[in-house]
Amino acid sequence: xxxxxxxxxxxxxxxxxxxxxxxxxxxxxxxxxxxxxxxxxxxxxxxxxxxxxxxxxxxxxxxxxxxxxxxxxxxxxxxxxxxxxxxxxxxxxxxxxxxxxxxxxxxxxxxxxxxxxxxxxxxxxxxxxxxxxxxxxxxxxxxxxxxxxxxxxxxxxxxxxxxxxxxxxxxxxxxxxxxxxxxxxxxxxxxxxxxxxxxxxxxxxxxxxxxxxxxxxxxxxxxxxxxxxxxxxxxxxxxxxxxxxxxxxxxxxxxxxxxxxxxxxxxxxxxxxxxxxxxxxxxxxxxxxxxxxxxxxxxxxxxxxxxxxxxxxxxxxxxxxxxxxxxxxxxxxxxxxxxxxxxxxxxxxxxxxxxxxxxxxxxxxxxxxxxxxxxxxxxxxxxxxxxxxxxxxxxxxxxxxxxxxxxxxxxxxxxxxxxxxxxxxxxxxxxxxxxxxxxxxxxxxxxxxxxxxxxxxxxxxxxxxxxx
Numbered sequence: 084x085x086x087x088x089x090x091x092x093x094x095x096x097x098x099x100x101x102x103x104x105x106x107x108x109x110x111x112x113x114x115x116x117x118x119x120x121x122x123x124x125x126x127x128x129x130x131x132x133x134x135x136x137x138x139x140x141x142x143x144x145x146x147x148x149x150x151x152x153x154x155x156x157x158x159x160x161x162x163x164x165x166x167x168x169x170x171x172x173x174x175x176x177x178x179x180x181x182x183x184x185x186x187x188x189x190x191x192x193x194x195x196x197x198x199x200x201x202x203x204x205x206x207x208x209x210x211x212x213x214x215x216x217x218x219x220x221x222x223x224x225x226x227x228x229x230x231x232x233x234x235x236x237x238x239x240x241x242x243x244x245x246x247x248x249x250x251x252x253x254x255x256x257x258x259x260x261x262x263x264x265x266x267x268x269x270x271x272x273x274x275x276x277x278x279x280x281x282x283x284x285x286x287x288x289x290x291x292x293x294x295x296x297x298x299x300x301x302x303x304x305x306x307x308x309x310x311x312x313x314x315x316x317x318x319x320x321x322x323x324x325x326x327x328x329x330x331x332x333x334x335x336x337x338x339x340x341x342x343x344x345x346x347x348x349x350x351x352x353x354x355x356x357x358x359x360x361x362x363x364x365x366x367x368x369x370x371x372x373x374x375x376x377x378x379x380x381x382x383x384x385x386x387x388x389x390x391x392x393x394x395x396x397x398x399x400x401x402x403x404x405x406x407x408x409x410x411x412x413x414x415x416x417x418x419x420x421x422x423x424x425x426x427x428x429x430x431x432x433x434x435x436x437x438x439x440x441x442x443x444x445x446x447x448x449x450x451x452x453x454x455x456x457x458x459x460x461x462x463x464x465x466x467x468x469x470x471x472x473x474x475x476x477x478x479x480x481x482x483x484x485x486x487x488x489x490x491x492x493x494x495x496x497x498x499x500x501x502x503x504x505x506x507x508x509x510x511x512x513x514x515x516x517x518x519x520x521x522x523x524x525x526x527x528x529x530x531x532x533x534x535x536x537x538x539x540x541x542x543x544x545x546x547x548x549x550x551x
Contacts (some may be wrong), residue, residue, distance in 0.1 A: 091192055091271035096550075099102075100461075101115025101449065103115075103129075104117075104199065106132055106133055109226060109230070109233075110229070110232070112129060112225055112226070117287055117290065118222075121287070123284075123286050123287050124287065124290050124291075125189075128219055129222060130222045130223045131219070131223050131226075132226075135212070136209055137209070137211045138227055139184060140153070140154040140206040141207075141208055142166065142443070143193045143197075143204045143205075143444065144166040144167070144168065144197075144201075144203055145197045145201050145202070148193070148194055148197050149190075152166060152438065153322065155254050155394075156233055156237065157266045160385065160426050162241070165541055166524065167242075168203060169244055171201050172202050173204075173238070173248060174196065174202055174203070174251075175251045176189045176193070176206050176207075177231070178208070178255070179255025179280060180213055180220050180256045181214055181220075183204045183210035184207055185206070185208060188369055188370075189206040190292070192252075193372045195374075195376040196411075197472045199377065199499065205512055207231060207260070209223070209227045214437070218283070221259075224259050225263055228260045228264040228267070229264070229267060231251065231260060231261070232263070232265075235264065236268070240363060242504075243250070245266060247270065248272060249265060249268075249272050249273075251274045251275070251298070252372065253276060253293075254278065254368060255279070256280050257277075257278060258276035258293050258323075259291075259293050260285055261274045261276065262279075262292055262297045262323075264297075264414075265298045265301075266296070266297050266438040270299070271298040272299055273298050273414055274302075275303070275304070275410075276303040278317070278319075278368035279319045280294070280317055280318065280324055280448035281317065281318055281321075283317065285320070285321045294323055295323070295324055295420055295424065299417075300414055300417040301323070301324035302326045302409075302413040303322075303324035303326070303331040304368045305318055305328065306330060306333065306336055306360070306368040306371070307364035307365040308317060308320035308329065309335070309364075316334065317362060317364075318364070318365055322426065324421040325417075325425070326413055326425055328428075328429070329386075330409060330428075330430070332390035332394075333390070334450060336367040336433075337412055337431065337433035338434050342479070366485050369370075370406075370435065371409065371437050375408065375411045377436075378438035379408065379412050379424065380408065381408075381436075381440065382408050382410050383406050383408060383429060384406055384407040384408065384428060389512075390428050393428040397445050400443060401527050406427070406525065407427060409427065419468075425479055434492070436475065440526070441489050442461065442524065442525055443485065443486075443526070444461075444471070444500075444523050445522045446520075447480065447482070447483045447518060448478050448516065448517070449480050449481075449516070449517040449522045449537075450514070450537075450539035451488070451515060451516060452478065452480065453504075454476065454478065454508070455475075455476050455478055455505055455542070456475040456476075456505060457484065457518075458472055459502055459503075460500070460503075461497055461500055462494065462498055462501065463496055463497045463498055464496040464498065465494055465495030466492050466495070467494060468490040470501075471488040472486065472488075473485070478504065494524075497523055497532050497534075499547055499548060499549050500521045500547050501546065501547050502518050502546045502547055503544075503546070504516045504540075504543075517536060517537075517538055518532070518536060518546065519535065519536065520533060520548075521548050532550070533551050534549060535548060535549070535551030536549070
């Protein structure tokens with residue numbers, strides 16, 4: 084009994100005192116609360132030294148899109164000698180746990196940026212600090228975040244570079260690296276958190292994790308927000324930005340389950356295959372972001388209380404203040420953020436291109452009363468959609484049925500609508516059904532487009548409605 088009391092006393096003493104480690108230029112790091120000895124962070128782990136982590140800053144630009152230039156914190160002349168341009172935005176991409184800065188997805192993201200803008204794209208490689216035990220990697224986040232803040236400070240001090248032009252994009256643990264860097268850089272322009280990791284961060288105080296105070300604008304994409312136990316969700320469900328996006332509800336991404344086994348035998352090798360198998364939902368966040376760069380209006384996200392409400396068609400169309408785009412162009416909505424954190428929902432495709440365009444369709448029926456299903460396809464200046472289900476059940480003339488769907492393309496100006504009905508029941512009277520009016524609305528527009536017809540058709544015969 085006495086020994087157990089001493090054990091508790093020593094533990095409490097350690098919790099109060101805590102250890103501290105100091106690194107020249109970076110400052111000191113403690114393992115006391117809130118960094119350790121708490122319910123969420125029971126283990127006390129100090130971050131490794133910058134030498135052991137070996138963080139590298141790999142600069143790609145429009146002028147050198149395939150080979151990086153290494154920027155050294157210890158040698159500002161490496162910036163001078165590089166293709167870094169002061170009149171461009173600078174976007175840092177920061178990988179997460181067990182990942183590395185020269186992994187193909189970071190460069191692919193840079194290359195997508197080069198298609199739409201002139202930019203300094205810096206991939207932050209801290210693989211030595213991330214490829215260790217999770218608890219140690221989570222602690223190393225603080226040193227890497229401090230180094231990112233130092234690189235930003237060097238650009239600001241030596242080149243009078245504007246902090247508002249800096250955008251940190253962090254995946255997994257990298258989202259919290261970005262948060263650490265942002266908390267040390269007042270006036271930082273933007274942080275994008277790509278599925279910020281849950282373990283050791285969700286529910287902690289703001290100084291430990293990514294939060295809205297870390298930059299002027301913080302946007303977050305949640306793709307693996309199911310609880311870690313028992314669902315093995317790696318990402319956080321906690322709101323951590325001014326705008327938090329939950330594509331497909333934020334927990335199960337389309338294409339992850341059915342592609343899981345095929346990913347394992349992928350030519351990219353066992354590691355990336357296994358990675359996609361284990362963490363497919365978690366990795367989707369950076370794949371969505373990368374696709375969003377090339378589709379400025381393909382990730383319209385709707386404010387809504389829950390995904391269930393969104394799926395029940397209760398959050399369409401966009402409100403008067405509009406809808407943000409999830410991903411690269413979310414900052415176009417920055418001026419419309421509020422003090423309260425906001426949740427947004429949308430659906431994506433199950434493989435790249437992930438972009439989708441949401442339409443609301445309302446059909447007023449005509450013709451005979453029958454039981455069956457009604458489908459509609461849209462034809463526009465940029466192409467046409469496939470047929471989407473609008474209604475199944477008793478079709479009565481004069482009744483109106485509505486539904487929303489996510490199309491693979493923006494059809495442009497809608498020129499006509501085609502309706503198809505069937506019930507797969509042999510009916511010797513060959514009933515005819517039609518639609519007197521169909522209205523269509525695109526999610527991010529207020530305009531309603533109306534199409535009319537006085538005709539009726541037999542089962543499985545297309546009826547074309549023209550503008551009215």
